[in-house]
Amino acid sequence: MAKCLNCGTRFDVSTVRDEYEEYVGDGDYDGELCAECAIPDLESNLNLGHAIMMMNGDEDYDEDHVEKWL
Numbered sequence: 001m002a003k004c005l006n007c008g009t010r011f012d013v014s015t016v017r018d019e020y021e022e023y024v025g026d027g028d029y030d031g032e033l034c035a036e037c038a039i040p041d042l043e044s045n046l047n048l049g050h051a052i053m054m055m056n057g058d059e060d061y062d063e064d065h066v067e068k069w070l
């Protein structure tokens with residue numbers, strides 16, 4: 001078992017990696033955070049990424065999303 005660097009919860013790296021990969025679709029999970037700590041971060045990063053792509057015209061523009069995340 002690994003210990004989360006953020007909250008100290010003990011977790012199983014391979015289980016969290018599976019959840020992470022299911023959520024993101026690829027595996028850049030570093031094995032240092034539990035699911036609760038790794039995945040909310042991930043969600044805000046993904047949403048920020050989408051907002052930037054919208055600003056660049058790479059994705060359909062969604063004003064509410066851009067205002068919320070940028």
Ligand SMILES: [Zn+2]
Nearest residue numbers: 004007034037
């Ligand atoms: Zn944690």
